[in-house]
Amino acid sequence: MxxxxxxxxxxxxxxxxxxxxxxxxxxxxxxxxxxxxxxxxxxxxxxxxHAGARSLSLARSHAIGVVLPDLHGEFFSEIIRGLDREASARGYHLLLSNIQDGRDHVIQALRAVRGRVDGLVVMAPHVDPAALAAMLPGSLPKVMINTPASKGGSTLRVDNRGGAEAITRHLLDIGRRHIVHIAGPANNSDARERYEGFKAALPQRADVHVLEGDFTEPSGAAAIAELLARKVPFDAVFAANDMMALGALQALREAGRRIPEDVALAGFDDVPLARYLSLTTIRVHMADIGTRAAARLIASVEAKDEEPTDELIVPALIVRGTTVREP
Amino acid sequence: MxxxxxxxxxxxxxxxxxxxxxxxxxxxxxxxxxxxxxxxxxxxxxxxxHAGARSLSLARSHAIGVVLPDLHGEFFSEIIRGLDREASARGYHLLLSNIQDGRDHVIQALRAVRGRVDGLVVMAPHVDPAALAAMLPGSLPKVMINTPASKGGSTLRVDNRGGAEAITRHLLDIGRRHIVHIAGPANNSDARERYEGFKAALPQRADVHVLEGDFTEPSGAAAIAELLARKVPFDAVFAANDMMALGALQALREAGRRIPEDVALAGFDDVPLARYLSLTTIRVHMADIGTRAAARLIASVEAKDEEPTDELIVPALIVRGTTVREP
DNA sequence: TGCCCCTCTGTAATCGGTTACGTAGATCCG
DNA sequence: CGGATCTACGTAACCGATTACAGAGGGGCA
Known part of the structure; x- marks a missing residue:
């Protein structure tokens, strides 16, 4: 029937x-x-x-499109959780559209949602800003998270630079002088900003070692392996995200380094895992960012005259056992 | 413009x-x-x-609706990840529709997606099966995950009972005789099945303590607090999910019990955290379940003649440091 | 040349709703 | 009692696509 x-x-x-x-x-x-x-x-x-027919004649779908790089890592789950919480509280649904690397996928993802959603939440730190701006539909309200391109949309940014500076200063404060940075991919804007913050916090003539990872746990371990192989002396590691820090943590322990006595270790993001493993980090609170993004987007969907806003979220330094021995 | x-x-x-x-x-x-x-x-x-108009005239939306109890916990993120992975590989999108407790919300969630999706993935272990069956649309292909109601839909179930039996036997095998179970909510079918598996594995006249939690970390800690207050003697704890096990782990450590020497601890689910904290558990691999659910659903969307299938997934016992001292 | 067929294109119905507009009937008022 | 006003409801256009059907034009063949 x-x-x-x-x-x-x-x-x-x-x-x-x-x-x-x-x-x-x-x-x-x-x-x-x-x-x-x-x-x-x-x-x-x-x-x-029939919701589809309804939204066709009303020109309103009560759905918001979510375009994320991929869904790996706790990081993105948290954003989705925050988005969903706010969206469903306001009677909206989430349409997920994840994108792999490559511009074509972004285009596909954006095309696919036209006429299905009232607005867009976009997070694409790895896509060239100019290219992204060119392909975003001009007609939909949008909120960009940690994504440079704005062009008529609201933005929500985490102060990556400030966070990285804070954590680097913390490492200096506890007396470390040979700090290694495990950076994220060079084409990722979050990674670049964190790297800049790191450099900015260091004294002029500090000796700096920077290795590039890809934000995954194994790449953190690999970075440590390389440092050890090259016999680089170091007493602190700042990884550009928590997952790489966790990989580094494992590798350091296996190499017999004591944490934090021999090596202090810090990450970035404060994923749920970080608390359990007592990792010093920067709390980004992605769920909260998701919530704000959804709230902002729905506001501009429902009141067409809204001006785009730009919000900078200053994350907090969370000091735990990987830099300071706990009581 | x-x-x-x-x-x-x-x-x-x-x-x-x-x-x-x-x-x-x-x-x-x-x-x-x-x-x-x-x-x-x-x-x-x-x-x-305009995808909306397109799907109206084609009567195909290339979207699948996902109805989950809520999005808390790593558990659900993992399912969504798996669903999304498969769906986007096959050119489908995910429309999230989460439901709070209460039948009205389920109805709302189901109504909202009609005419917007080609099929439904439903997971509602806490909803009365009969009520759920009554309100599910008969016309859409659907896949139920760990949800008793079938009525013309495919099902995907985790062998909760078998898993609980396996883990209980493991605790017996390592010589524990005073095993406490921290159960999930009684109105949750996963929780009930795990409890039954636990009972089935125990010898007839074992002395059994069962406390009811709500699948959250604090409720695991609370259960331990109660046991300690009542001075119940025990040498093993089987929590009905990992999050409660983690809460229990914290509480036990704070009480000075050594794990696993004084108390062996096991959970259920194998959330990502479990590996880091070396928690013995049952690997459910929710991402994989999500992938299979999406694959199954898309198959029946694209071939109308498909028979519903019922798949039982047998989860694996993962022995880690909270029951057996690691090398 | 006449007829058929094939290729390409346009007209209009359709999917399932919403809603501007028109109208029939009741009520009210001078 | 006639006209204005209001209430309740129906007709049909519309949202933006797809597609069945019909028709125009050209080529092939007897």
């Missing part, structure tokens, strides 16, 4: 489709008896309005 | 909308020159087809 349509309901209630629509959507000009008949007919037929 | 429609493209290319549609969708009967003109016009106008 196929789903009943509004016309089926109209026929059964012996009224026009207009009256059904009015009755079911609570319009004022409907006689109580008519409304009752319509509701009875709808119930009897198990009528559920 | 509002988005161009197919009519705008048709006007600019001086052809009919039918030709535009044919040209852009690669139909056979289009003259090469016409196709070229249409593509040029579409590019010039930045035309992107």
């Amino acid at each position: 196929t789903q009943a349509t509004i016309r089926d309901v109209a026929r059964r209630a012996a009224v026009s489709v207009a009256s059904v629509s009015r009755a079911l959507n609570g319009a004022a000009n409907v006689h109580p008896d008519t409304r009752a008949r319509v509701i009875a007919a709808a119930d009897a037929l198990g009528y559920v309005p | 509002t988005q161009a429609t197919i009519r705008d493209v048709a006007r600019r290319a001086a052809v009919s909308v039918a030709s535009v549609s044919r040209a852009l969708n690669g139909a056979a009967n289009v003259h090469p020159d016409t196709r070229a003109r249409v593509i040029a016009a579409a590019d010039a106008l930045g035309y992107v087809p």
